[in-house]
Amino acid sequence: MELLKNHVAGQWVAGQGEGTALHDPVTGEALVAVSSAGLDLGAAFAFAREQGGAALRALSYGERAALLTRVGEVLTANRDAYYEIATRNSGTVKSDSAVDIDGAIYTLGQYARWGAKLGEARLLLDGEPVALAKDNAFASQHVMTPTRGVALFINAFNFPAWGLWEKAAPALLSGVPVIVKPATATAWLTQRMVADVVAAGILPPGALSVVCGSSAGLLDQLQGEDVLSFTGSADTAAIIRSHPAVVKHSVRVNIEADSLNSALLLPVAEGSEALSLFAREVAREMTVKSGQKCTAIRRAFVPRALYTAAAELIAAQLRKTVVGNPRDESVRMGALVSLEQKRHVEEGLAVLQSEAVLLHDGRLQALVGADAGSACVAPVLLGCEQPVMATRVHDTEVFGPMATLMPYDDLAQAQALVRRGAGSLACSLYGDDPAALAACATELADLHGRVHVVTPAVAKLHTGHGNVMPQSLHGGPGRAGGGEELGGLRALNFYHRRSALQAAPEVLAALGPATQL
Structure with missing residues (x-):
């Protein structure tokens, strides 16, 4: 039985041991195995921050949007293989697989189109300058800049395709590298999609990583500029929110939990x-x-x-x-x-x-x-x-x-x-x-x-x-986790930091290529 490899620090690495088997839920057949044991997670996060993040931020929003378009083309070309994996590993009929797979490709395409409209901008403006002195001689301009950390996704089993790309599309468009930990039971589809994109050489090394198997040690790597998005149970969400690294570094967390x-x-x-x-x-x-x-x-x-x-x-x-x-x-x-x-x-x-x-x-x-x-x-x-x-x-x-x-x-x-x-x-x-x-x-x-x-x-x-x-907000208050995803370009908010720049008008005018979000 094949042991699926993890992609970290720009390399494909097999986890230690025999791993955990993934099964066909109809026939019970063991399909593939996954393991994250023995990975150097510290190196993986550092490489993503220092290499993947820097390379993404060197591009404009429009250039990053073009990368998303190319990713969508690769996924479209491999749809048949994804449908086969979904049937075998998730037990879904074709129309249900489409909700996940084609929904993922559609969402990715939407963010590519929206991002293209941002053009050559490298900075997002939040509102117009506000005068802080007479004759507008000193003003305040709110701006949004990409966080210089990693976007860690810990995803649920029910949407191994869409769950990755609905998060990764706005993250990559923002200029933030992604590390995804798919739910073990259905990790095969997520891993295969990442493998196809990596093989196509579209994204800079370190921009997209996948860890299959246990999530042990992942949260320990989080630092203050990282962001964490979790989809799963409210009980697990509570553990994540109280993790020492999250608390110590005030890590920005988005939760999508139980919902009646x-x-x-x-x-x-x-x-x-x-x-x-x-x-x-x-x-x-x-x-x-x-x-x-x-x-x-x-x-x-x-x-x-x-x-x-x-x-x-x-x-x-x-x-x-x-x-x-x-x-x-x-x-x-x-x-x-x-x-x-x-x-x-x-x-x-x-x-x-x-x-x-x-x-x-x-x-x-x-x-x-x-x-x-x-x-x-x-x-x-x-x-x-x-x-x-x-x-x-x-x-x-x-x-x-x-x-x-x-x-x-x-x-x-x-x-x-x-x-x-x-x-x-x-x-x-x-x-x-x-x-x-x-x-x-x-x-x-x-x-x-x-x-x-x-x-x-x-x-x-x-x-x-x-x-x-993708045009509408996804998330909910209270029991649903209190998070927000999608909603058009609103999704970029999670991956940016808002700051107020206070300066003379001529300084604000020299900020460089920028656009209103």
Whole structure:
């Protein structure tokens, strides 16, 4: 079995020992192994800072954007290999692999286009100069300059392609070198993408590194100019935030953690198109990537009078979902990423069932091309008729194809129930009254990174509750981690330091090629 190498300090280096095996979640086949044991992480970080960072900062924003374009071309040329790896290592059907792989390439392309518009600028201006003396003889200009550290990414297992490039695109565009530590279970795809880009010789040595295997020792290397972006559990996030190096050096940290995202149907007539759109989106979010999306709908709220109708419509959609081996063309939903994840999902379902009942149990349907020993789990819709009295349905995220439907008695109660998620990445609203939807979106916006509003007018146009678009903010307050990613060129903020330059106008005018962000 092949042991995947790590790329650090401009070299491919194998970790020590046999490593940890990565498996096909459907067949159980051992595919490749990864190990980071024995790596000289201090040298890896130093090389990235001193070589990769310096080379990137020597380029203009437009020149770095051109590098992103070339990276995207390399990834596009190797798409077929990435799809094969995703099928074997993540157990995803082709449409789900596309969310990760093509989503990554699209995001990279967007940042290449946005970066090209920054042209030859080597400095970003934040606002106009502000006078500090009479006749503007002395003024203050806020500027943004790239941090001279490393961007360390510790990523989750569910998006090995997109999880890398949605972070790396704005980092590299900013002029900051990247070290990525992908989740072990699906590290193969991340490692292969990095290998293809390195082989193409597009980026300066040290600009892009990958460490596969254990994350032990990575945080110890962080210094004050480094930044850290983590996607994963809230428990791990708490450990990261309290790490001695992070605390001592005030390392800038971005966290994307657990999220009990909601879908809320405002009062509408039974049989309305808004109800159908709501049901279709809840079912879709339960099944895309087998529910393994940080933005997936976990809680769905409807007026009490529409509870039964909504349950029937969602169940009808779920019954169309064929679950099993993604290699079978009839299959529409593949496996969870591993047997360990399957165990977590089953344990989480048991917790939810302490307060909710089964409205649709897809596990009664036979799997196609897979057996009970695989990591395949069919979608399950739960129902909790007294959500005000419940607790677990509002604080337990099951990271799989499951959601809980709940009725509400009035809109104020519905909004209070949504807010019990304590901070989420996304909330979607459905209805046909624009004024009521706008008011509800405003009421809930403070506790969500993104509010997705769907009316019949955008039935075929909206991008989907769970789809993270690079044009919009990705992140959320509270339980969701308090972080921010993407949002167009706003993403560059994380990789820059804002400073106030106070000087005479002629000094400010001599700052060199600069542009407003």
